[in-house]
Amino acid sequence: MKTVVIEPTYEAWRDAARELLGEMVEPRNVIWQARLPRDAGEELLDFSEEVTRPSANRCHGFKVSREFMQLAKTVGSHRSGRQWSLMYEVLWAMTYGNDKTLLRRATDTRVRTLEKMRGMVSRDIHKMRAFVRFREVMAEDQNGEAREHYVAWFEPDHRIVRLNAPFFRKRFGGMNFSILTPDECMHWNGVKIRYSEGVSKDYAPEEDELEDLWRGYYRSIFNPARLKIKMMQSEMPKKYWKNLPEAEIIEELIRDSSDQVNRMMKEENRELKQRPNNKYLDHLDDLNRNDIEE
Amino acid sequence: MNTLRKLEILADAAKYDASCASSGAAKKDSSKGQGIGSTGGTGICHSYTPDGRCISLLKVLLTNVCLYDCHYCINRRSSNVRRALFTPEEVVDLTISFYKRNYIEGLFLSSGIVRSADYTMELVVRVAKLLRKEHHFKGYIHLKTIPEASPELIIEAGKYADRLSINIELPRHESLQKLAPEKSLVRTRDAMQTINSKISETIQARKEMRKVNSRAKRPSFATGQSTQMIVGADGSNDSDFLKRSEDMYGNFKMRRVYYSAFSPIPEPSVVLPLKAPPLVREHRLYQADWLLRFYQFKVGELTTEAEPNLDLDIDPKLSWALRNRDLFPLDINTAQLEMLYRIPGLGVRNAQRIVRVRSYHRVGLEDLIKLRVNLKKTMPFMICSDHNPAKLELSSEALRLKFAPPPEQMELDFSSLVPMLEADTKEDLKAKEAQQKMTAIAGKEARHGEF
Numbered sequence: 001m002k003t004v005v006i007e008p009t010y011e012a013w014r015d016a017a018r019e020l021l022g023e024m025v026e027p028r029n030v031i032w033q034a035r036l037p038r039d040a041g042e043e044l045l046d047f048s049e050e051v052t053r054p055s056a057n058r059c060h061g062f063k064v065s066r067e068f069m070q071l072a073k074t075v076g077s078h079r080s081g082r083q084w085s086l087m088y089e090v091l092w093a094m095t096y097g098n099d100k101t102l103l104r105r106a107t108d109t110r111v112r113t114l115e116k117m118r119g120m121v122s123r124d125i126h127k128m129r130a131f132v133r134f135r136e137v138m139a140e141d142q143n144g145e146a147r148e149h150y151v152a153w154f155e156p157d158h159r160i161v162r163l164n165a166p167f168f169r170k171r172f173g174g175m176n177f178s179i180l181t182p183d184e185c186m187h188w189n190g191v192k193i194r195y196s197e198g199v200s201k202d203y204a205p206e207e208d209e210l211e212d213l214w215r216g217y218y219r220s221i222f223n224p225a226r227l228k229i230k231m232m233q234s235e236m237p238k239k240y241w242k243n244l245p246e247a248e249i250i251e252e253l254i255r256d257s258s259d260q261v262n263r264m265m266k267e268e269n270r271e272l273k274q275r276p277n278n279k280y281l282d283h284l285d286d287l288n289r290n291d292i293e294e
Numbered sequence: 295m296n297t298l299r300k301l302e303i304l305a306d307a308a309k310y311d312a313s314c315a316s317s318g319a320a321k322k323d324s325s326k327g328q329g330i331g332s333t334g335g336t337g338i339c340h341s342y343t344p345d346g347r348c349i350s351l352l353k354v355l356l357t358n359v360c361l362y363d364c365h366y367c368i369n370r371r372s373s374n375v376r377r378a379l380f381t382p383e384e385v386v387d388l389t390i391s392f393y394k395r396n397y398i399e400g401l402f403l404s405s406g407i408v409r410s411a412d413y414t415m416e417l418v419v420r421v422a423k424l425l426r427k428e429h430h431f432k433g434y435i436h437l438k439t440i441p442e443a444s445p446e447l448i449i450e451a452g453k454y455a456d457r458l459s460i461n462i463e464l465p466r467h468e469s470l471q472k473l474a475p476e477k478s479l480v481r482t483r484d485a486m487q488t489i490n491s492k493i494s495e496t497i498q499a500r501k502e503m504r505k506v507n508s509r510a511k512r513p514s515f516a517t518g519q520s521t522q523m524i525v526g527a528d529g530s531n532d533s534d535f536l537k538r539s540e541d542m543y544g545n546f547k548m549r550r551v552y553y554s555a556f557s558p559i560p561e562p563s564v565v566l567p568l569k570a571p572p573l574v575r576e577h578r579l580y581q582a583d584w585l586l587r588f589y590q591f592k593v594g595e596l597t598t599e600a601e602p603n604l605d606l607d608i609d610p611k612l613s614w615a616l617r618n619r620d621l622f623p624l625d626i627n628t629a630q631l632e633m634l635y636r637i638p639g640l641g642v643r644n645a646q647r648i649v650r651v652r653s654y655h656r657v658g659l660e661d662l663i664k665l666r667v668n669l670k671k672t673m674p675f676m677i678c679s680d681h682n683p684a685k686l687e688l689s690s691e692a693l694r695l696k697f698a699p700p701p702e703q704m705e706l707d708f709s710s711l712v713p714m715l716e717a718d719t720k721e722d723l724k725a726k727e728a729q730q731k732m733t734a735i736a737g738k739e740a741r742h743g744e745f
């Protein structure tokens with residue numbers, strides 16, 4: 001029996017798995033354990049540069065499909081840690097077991113579990129893109145001049161900050177921003193992504209002056225005549241509400257909706273108003289007459 | 295009037311447009327460090343309001359002042375609603391500020407018609423131009439187009455926008471004449487044609503340039519158009535709606551036809567007094583629309599001359615299957631993929647999975663459970679390795695009763711608000727499950743449909 005302790009990242013698992021494959025260690029003889037990222041060593045701490053570990057140097061010539069790599073990369077971010085041994089089992093079956101089509105058999109239990117985990121991580125990635133909310137703070141650049149900086153606080157279910165970093169970089173390329181999370185923080189200065197240690201919510205700004213406008217918009221775009229609360233909650237579960245400025249008024253909107261509809265239902269019909277004198281409307285009348293003759 | 299008040303009025307005026315799609319745009323991003331924004335992935339819903347709708351775009355009117363008198367619309371000239379007017383710069387500012395905070399991923403701009411169609415269209419185009427040219431905005435822009443505006447302006451709009459739309463509003467000419475006297479089906483279809491040919495032309499031109507590896511700047515134009523119809527405001531039946539949708543998808547390559555159940559608006563018109571249709575009708579139309587687009591159904595199969603309306607109690611695919619009982623049960627281990635699509639309870643994705651799995655082994659109930667197929671719905675219609683329903687073990691009538699919800703859930707009109715809310719949420723749950731299954735397939739814009 002062999003116990004393998006890795007950082008909870010796909011890259012760390014991949015390196016270890018390569019070695020184990022090379023030594024022909026069967027999946028049932030491995031116990032996978034994740035080290036907490038805080039103990040992972042200095043290089044993860046404090047504004048480290050984006051590091052790519054040398055990885056190709058211990059390649060033992062195993063060919064694995066791109067499909068599997070993609071699956072493993074995503075599932076590697078799952079917080080449970082249950083994925084490491086499963087991923088190795090599947091990898092073993094695909095290499096030594098010669099079961100090349102394993103991933104395509106959606107009914108295989110291991111594949112299904114991994115796919116399920118992929119679904120959870122993907123959903124989390126998507127929700128982070130949706131529900132991160134930036135707040136503006138004024139920062140100083142090297143020359144002491146004020147410039148905009150945007151800071152967001154987010155609590156992801158899985159360790160997805162790095163998976164999501166390219167998305168945010170592309171979307172907010174011309175903007176300086178930081179996304180703070182309990183696991184790890186990402187920073188963009190228009191040139192380079194940097195990562196730093198996770199922080200608590202206290203580090204994030206508490207408000208932004210635009211939020212009143214945003215809530216005003218949220219209130220007005222809501223149609224009280226079509227309440228579908230469950231639909232809203234299944235897409236935007238309550239656990240996200242505490243970090244969404246608009247969520248403050250949800251209860252109020254729901255409470256007032258039936259009054260609003262009742263008021264609408266009681267409104268008198270409005271009589272037609274005289275058609276104003278307008279050349280353009282005259283022109284339309286002509287056009288419409290022609291239409292009918294056609 | 296301050297910005298907040300204007301925003302409230304002009305967002306309120308825009309909320310009856312169902313579209314919030316923000317997908318299907320060409321890939322672009324701001325990673326070069328100039329400006330902000332990106333498009334090209336799946337659409338993102340940044341928030342949801344308690345009506346279950348997604349917010350992905352800042353959806354506003356430039357102004358709700360309007361010369362027209364469309365009776366279903368709160369902005370028509372005969373309504374006494376408060377009016378407001380944004381300057382193009384104000385809209386630009388709001389869009390950028392909201393975008394930078396990740397509230398939205400783009401702008402959906404439309405406008406009431408002031409002075410003339412061209413005058414209004416120019417203002418709308420100005421907003422998009424400012425965003426793209428001055429602010430290097432790479433986010434999503436959807437512009438509502440006025441059919442009466444000159445083709446040059448419509449084409450200019452398309453240069454800056456990712457999507458253009460013109461609402462056809464009602465499926466038939468006569469209804470339009472009565473309820474939107476200034477509008478015309480002929481002009482609307484003409485304008486759609488202008489947009490459609492420009493879209494194809496641009497795709498073609500870009501393809502040619504790629505072929506010869508040209509480094510010249512590629513022409514850019516909106517990648518799609520969509521439209522919306524109001525359901526329940528006129529006497530049109532579901533067959534009228536679906537035929538019009540077929541026209542829209544077939545002749546103008548619409549990305550999407552939206553159906554919006556006529557909803558009570560403040561300031562009801564004498565011509566169109568307030569009477570809301572059951573919301574479930576809208577849902578059934580979306581399901582039928584889905585079957586047309588992804589399941590290879592034809593309008594003539596979903597509605598018949600004798601039954602021009604969709605069954606409100608059960609989904610249109612089940613309804614079709616019950617009318618065609620003699621085709622079932624189908625053996626899922628041998629039937630063609632196109633036929634698998636027709637089995638109630640079986641979605642496109644699972645049908646495709648079954649075809650894949652059955653090349654390894656015969657598919658049985660256990661596999662279907664693993665694929666999370668809705669067995670209750672599927673079993674009477676299919677044969678698999680360990681299941682074979684006695685042919686016609688249940689009559690169509692009995693099956694219909696089995697799947698139709700108890701009658702009281704169906705009273706979805708506004709005179710009984712409470713039962714409506716309950717039934718509506720149940721309907722939602724189904725739609726939701728649907729959505730999860732469907733997003734995966736044609737996904738991107740999935741909001742309705744489950745079979």
Ligand code: SF4
Nearest residue numbers: 360362364367369370
């Ligand atoms: S043109 Fe008709 S639908 Fe559009 S804003 Fe004016 S009244 Fe409303």
